[in-house]
Amino acid sequence: MFEFFPKTGILMHMPAVRDAGALLKVIERLHSLKDVDIILENILHEARTFVRADAGTLYQLRDNQLYFAFIENDTLFHRGERENNKYLYTTRSIPANTKSIAGFVAETGQSLLIDDVYSIPGDVSFEFNPEFDRKSNYRTRSILAVPLKDTEGKILGVIQLINALDKTGNPVPFSQQDRLFISYFAQHAAMALEKAEFAKEMILRLVEISQLRDPHESRLHAQRVGEYSAALFDAFGARMGTPLVQRNRGKEALRLAALLHDIGKVGLDSELLSKGDEFSEDDKETMVWHTIYGARLFSRRSSVWDRVAFEVTLSHHERWDGNGYPGHVENIFSDTLKPGPGKTGKEIPLSGRIVAIADVFDALVSPRTYKDPWDEESAFLYIKTKAGKQFDPELVDVFLSIKDTIVSILQNTR
Template sequence: MIDSTIGAASFIIACSHQKSYDCLSRKNDFETAINFASSPEYILLNTSIIILDQAALNQFSLLNWKKACSTAIFIIEHPVDDDECILVPTGILEVFLRSALIKALNHLNIKQQLELSHRDLQHDHEQISRLLDVGQALSAERDHDVLLARILKESRLLACCDAASIFLIDRHAANESHPAPDLVFKLTQNDSIDFHFQEQRFGLDNRSVAGYSALTGEIINLDDVYDLPASSIYQFNASFDQSMNYRTCSMLVIPMRNHQGQVIGVIQFINRKRSISISLSTPDIALRETIGFDQKIIPILQALASQAAVAIENNVLIDRVNLLFDGFVKASVRAIEQRDPTTSGHSFRVAELTCALAETANKCDVGKFQNMHFNNDEMRELRFAALLHDFGKVGVREHILTKAKKLSPEAYGQFIYRIAWEKERISNYYLKQKFLLLKKQQLRSDVEEILTIEEMTKLQRLNDYMQAVAEANEPSLLSEGTFEHLKQIREYIVEDIHGNSRGLIDELEFGALSIKRGSLTTDERLEIESHVSHTIEFLKTIPWTPELSNIPKIAGAHHEKLNGCGYPNGLKNNEIPFGAKIMAVCDIFDALTAKDRPYKAAVPLERALTILQSEVECGHVEPELVTLFTQAKIYQILDIS
């Protein structure tokens, strides 16, 4: 009798050798099936040993026999050029035949064990390769929700389990009244049932399986959650099973540790299955098809949990950095707008409109928008560019930036003072004239009346001058005849307290008051326009990440025009970034409709849309963007009636 390991195996022996067949059939203690096969066609595919006599080899070559069953071991009577065959000469005693068979069976047993080991190694290699692929995929994922879903999906595939859940520890939730962190039930997946899931928060304690694992850092491996040890601190919450007619059987909870060894959450694996394709649609099926989590799979899932922890930590860190950067950008915009309170909120409104128009363009699949798509990074880049498009105003002198009238408050105040001084001089002059005539007793009533009329005429003239300057000082369109009136005012000579002669307004004041529209002189307008160049230069100094590297280019092109008449670089249509074209439409619209500009009233909605259309006709802005802006009513995100 051969050893029990060999005897227990299921082997098939095929004989073309009658003597061997008779011998084995008469006394078969090998626990094998014995078949007689006179030709290869009678060989079963899973035959283990084939005993061939020379007649069989003469009729059919060894190659033909091997084709019938390539995995079998061959016992032959005469030597052949094949090291794998076992030689048993003709007329050999039965004991030697049995010895050859034992040798063949031992060889087969070793071969099977090697094959099993190879399959195990191949499976381990596949698991490790998959783990590496998963790690790369997780480290590359930046969307936090997608990352969590990917972690659960890959975890379930590796563990071959029906369901899995992920819990994260929120230590920021702790405060004086609630010192313990929260355990946040972030996501769950289940192959067998569909249900609505909503994120939940619990105080972190050791009463639940997940909470216990998160607090202690221990791996919890349960074959049946309904059969917990009496001494266990934690309990299984069966409410989900009861409400969904589900049966949770095996459960494995693995803590996720970051690079510092700190537990940041846990992954809960539920119901390991015999096959991933099985649906545990009823409790009976779950009880029948669910198996426990063996010790072999735990290290693999631990490695995955570690990768998941690092990926989650990185994502959280990136989100916090982004949040911090977002806060810095907003704070910078508010600081810049404090220098120009008249445009407060403009940058935020332009960013809101720009992002809304870009998102609408994303959904449009006609015309220029057909191949135009902003991904998440590009949307973020566009938003920052819109927020920072007027950042360069920090390089513009404040009195020009905030200039609401053509004359500065100081210059206008000095003009009013000169008017008052001249009025006082005129009144004093006529008072002296009347006093001298009175002294000479020559102040008749008719003479006094003439002097009074002259005085009032000159004073009224000064009042008219003051009114004309006040009207010309407004940034509205200069009326006809005002220019000539201003020349008269300039030529009216007055003396200051030092006796120096000068006009009521000087050349600079005359030039400022002569501006036909707006409040800025040519030089002042050039300085205001320079804010775009300052924006480009300032933003270039920031070490933007690759996905935000176009911010200076986009923000610096919002005053460019399609026909090349814009500034600062006179770019034409195809040279202007598409994001800047979107921003240009929104910037013009907000400048027209803003209620906080002291130098102009807000333009009504319909009038603003008409002006936008005129900008299209002048070749300044993208026609399809204006059409989309108007038809989609993008402006409705702002409170504009």
């Protein structure tokens, strides 16, 4: 059995469900988040939790393609692997047309409730693709697919939940109550996502302003540095035994702050920035100031994000061995500032040590007017050789342990 559910307006009243209080708490938490990826991950995970779905995929709609933003499967992936597995699918996409289940939902704005995907009748436009089941030895049965719509009705993506489970863990169909519940949840989730997308776009506009001064500072470079930094922070936190909630909170702030690691370059002369790596000694002394200018923008440190952005902008050029800059600075607002000796080791904030690795790696694998891009393995080897010198050796070890994640991020944002 399967059912279509037509486009509807906003559900003014929450459906009567036994977990209404829990739903409201999750919605409130979603609206408090600022990072797009953290929101997307929470949307999928919480939707699955509420209706006891074994698996699910969250698609984002871009350029008439549905991209795999997140994928979870409790049967196939151990919970500890969830963070890494999500990136391995981000380079994949499917057309947003009526030939697939998720494509049908994105194209029509209708939700779908399917009891058994292997029994879909032949008189409908969409069909189930069994390729994943064959490759993974998984058995998809029931599916609930719901659109994510912004406040103007534009489709942002699709939540696709797979295999509702009964109390004994056996797959069963999703219920009508499940559909109403997830549809209501999806409306609020889309609002939170829309708000976060707007905030991220404003940050990226600042990056574009920086690009007017420095042609090497692009949106894609900034986004990759943010993604690498978040992945490294999370993997390092997992190794240290940091609780997931705390890791997510820190990862959210660091990803956004890392986007603006070089925003201080707006205060430098564009002629200087266009020189690439051919700097005189005077030029090098001037370049130090971009860390100071960037830190000044976030000097109020009135929020967690401000504090992390202050650390990142000021310290991402520090070196583990103390040969970085700007070093110990007493007053970042002094016009006669003379940067002190470089900070060493763990004097450098963790956020700065992480972004230092992410920034250099992406600079190596990116084309520049003064060099060709390095291949990934050569860049990883360079990072490894600088452990204990330029970079925190423990962070380098973690970075090299998540190579697949880093490469997936790179491939998805080129």
